[in-house]
Amino acid sequence: MNHYFTNNDNLKSERRIIKYEAYSYDFQFISDNGVFAKKGIDLGSRLLVDTYLKNKKDIKSFLDVGSGYGFISIVLAKVLNVNGVGIDVNKRALKLAIENAKINKVSVSFKESYIYDNIDGKYDLIITNPPIRAGKNVVLTILKKGLDYLNRDGEIWAVIRKDQGAKSIIKEISKEASVEIKEKSKGFWIFFLKKN
Numbered sequence: 626m627n628h629y630f631t632n633n634d635n636l637k638s639e640r641r642i643i644k645y646e647a648y649s650y651d652f653q654f655i656s657d658n659g660v661f662a663k664k665g666i667d668l669g670s671r672l673l674v675d676t677y678l679k680n681k682k683d684i685k686s687f688l689d690v691g692s693g694y695g696f697i698s699i700v701l702a703k704v705l706n707v708n709g710v711g712i713d714v715n716k717r718a719l720k721l722a723i724e725n726a727k728i729n730k731v732s733v734s735f736k737e738s739y740i741y742d743n744i745d746g747k748y749d750l751i752i753t754n755p756p757i758r759a760g761k762n763v764v765l766t767i768l769k770k771g772l773d774y775l776n777r778d779g780e781i782w783a784v785i786r787k788d789q790g791a792k793s794i795i796k797e798i799s800k801e802a803s804v805e806i807k808e809k810s811k812g813f814w815i816f817f818l819k820k821n
């Protein structure tokens with residue numbers, strides 16, 4: 626079965642242009658078969674970015690875990706004028722993200738990394754619309770292990786759908802971090818965590 630995080634070189638390409646007007650910019654994203662949200666920007670990702678930007682801090686760096694074709698990274702880099710890094714396991718999504726960063730004239734580097742395997746720096750912000758379909762363990766690792774990749778006062782922001790286990794995931798990470806739910810909208814919970 627093909628998931629949006631499974632690499633499948635044989636999958637026919639069907640590129641589309643997705644236009645997204647927000648924060649006084651006209652963004653354009655190229656998507657394709659085999660990547661998450663290929664038909665349009667995901668509502669959860671939009672709500673995450675909107676909520677983060679309403680509550681933003683003065684950050685100098687961010688890491689987008691499971692960056693897909695780059696929506697979250699590219700919008701944050703543009704609006705906040707900061708450099709960022711996006712990581713994913715889906716090679717096709719990574720290629721698109723690199724292309725999309727050029728189209729939208731932002732400085733984000735995208736690279737392949739299974740969770741934090743190829744990451745050694747620290748960041749002011751880790752942001753993620755995590756791959757729920759990869760399983761709860763992957764999601765919990767992204768959130769818990771992410772604490773080790775934060776600068777002092779850094780935060781991890783995430784979106785999870787209520788019906789995809791938001792409550793139990795938040796309960797679980799509350800044992801190890803301080804968690805605050807910032808928004809509940811249209812079935813999505815937006816929350817952030819930081820070190821205790």
Ligand SMILES: C[S@@+](CC[C@H](N)C(=O)[O-])C[C@H]1O[C@@H](n2cnc3c(N)ncnc32)[C@H](O)[C@@H]1O
Nearest residue numbers: 630661670691692693713714715739740754756
């Ligand atoms: C829900 S999608 C979000 C994509 C993108 N951030 C967006 O908002 O459109 C989750 C992404 O996580 C990626 N992913 C799945 N397992 C991963 C892993 N173990 N490490 C890193 N990324 C992973 C998937 O390939 C997918 O692109």
